[in-house]
Amino acid sequence: MIHIVTDSTADMPVEWRSQYDINVVPIALNIGNESYQDGIDLDSDQFFRLINDLGEVPKTAAPTPFQFKELYRRIARSGERILSIHASDKLSRTLNACMTAARELKSEFKITPFNSLSGSAAIGFMCREASELSRAGASLDAIVKRLEFIRENVSVVLTLDTLDFARMSGRVGAMAAAFASVLKLKPIIELQEGMLVMTDKVRTRSRSIDRVLEKARQRFQGRIINAAVMHVRARDVAEELYRRVQTTFECKELFLEQINNAITAQLGPGAVGIVAYPVEQP
Numbered sequence: 001m002i003h004i005v006t007d008s009t010a011d012m013p014v015e016w017r018s019q020y021d022i023n024v025v026p027i028a029l030n031i032g033n034e035s036y037q038d039g040i041d042l043d044s045d046q047f048f049r050l051i052n053d054l055g056e057v058p059k060t061a062a063p064t065p066f067q068f069k070e071l072y073r074r075i076a077r078s079g080e081r082i083l084s085i086h087a088s089d090k091l092s093r094t095l096n097a098c099m100t101a102a103r104e105l106k107s108e109f110k111i112t113p114f115n116s117l118s119g120s121a122a123i124g125f126m127c128r129e130a131s132e133l134s135r136a137g138a139s140l141d142a143i144v145k146r147l148e149f150i151r152e153n154v155s156v157v158l159t160l161d162t163l164d165f166a167r168m169s170g171r172v173g174a175m176a177a178a179f180a181s182v183l184k185l186k187p188i189i190e191l192q193e194g195m196l197v198m199t200d201k202v203r204t205r206s207r208s209i210d211r212v213l214e215k216a217r218q219r220f221q222g223r224i225i226n227a228a229v230m231h232v233r234a235r236d237v238a239e240e241l242y243r244r245v246q247t248t249f250e251c252k253e254l255f256l257e258q259i260n261n262a263i264t265a266q267l268g269p270g271a272v273g274i275v276a277y278p279v280e281q282p
Helices: 014-019 044-054 065-075 094-104 121-135 140-153 164-168 174-182 205-220 235-248 261-267
Strands: 002-007 022-025 028-031 034-037 059-061 081-086 110-115 155-159 186-192 195-202 224-231 250-258 272-278
Touching (some): 002 065, 002 121, 014 022, 014 121, 022 065, 022 121, 028 044, 028 261, 044 261, 059 261, 065 081, 065 094, 081 094, 081 140, 110 140, 121 140, 121 224, 121 250, 121 272, 140 272, 155 205, 186 205, 195 205, 205 235, 205 272, 224 235, 235 250, 235 272
Parallel strands (some): 002 022, 081 110, 224 250
Antiparallel strands (some): 028 034, 155 186, 155 272, 186 195, 224 272
């Protein structure tokens, strides 16, 4: 048996956590003089209420090695295998904390840290596939090979409604944010080599949604995919995009979810996008 661990930057249907025995270590959200555990102390409504009350965006902080060690010892027995799948090391220090804990516990458990080079639903899909393969009797090497395929082929494309959060979190410079704001441009953000990069800007919300769908179509048209439509407090727009994904692609798995608070702190309200990867190699 292989125990699956991730962090709260992973997004997935809530039932997957129990259905696939996915264990989650929370990211810390620091705002004002308080620190909250993402998904435990703070839900989405409380998160935005704090932002409105305090006028600032929370800073995220990786879990500590101690938190990882506590979780590993709670879920596993001595000698058992743990596969720990985490946010890109270019976006978070979570993987570093995981690796520190793995070194300190190497005499107790067989821990394999895995760098997703991604976040959100991409990690959720990785965790689910790892669990399914483990239950089917696949070796750790075979599971890691599958995760590497997902990592190399996943597409994360989002459009933001505002650059304010990205600017305050340091993801986009103040000048670029001011320029886009003045012209009322809607940025297109893509995951490239483990980092969020602004790759395009369009003039209207509807065109930005079209562009997100078009980028996915260019990459995956004619292939069977697993996909997720993700959003931050933009359910109506996300539901329309979900319907368009359903009619455009052949999806083996498709779900719609709100993006977790830790990533929301970098994207802001109104963010909508598609996370997708091909089910099979060409």
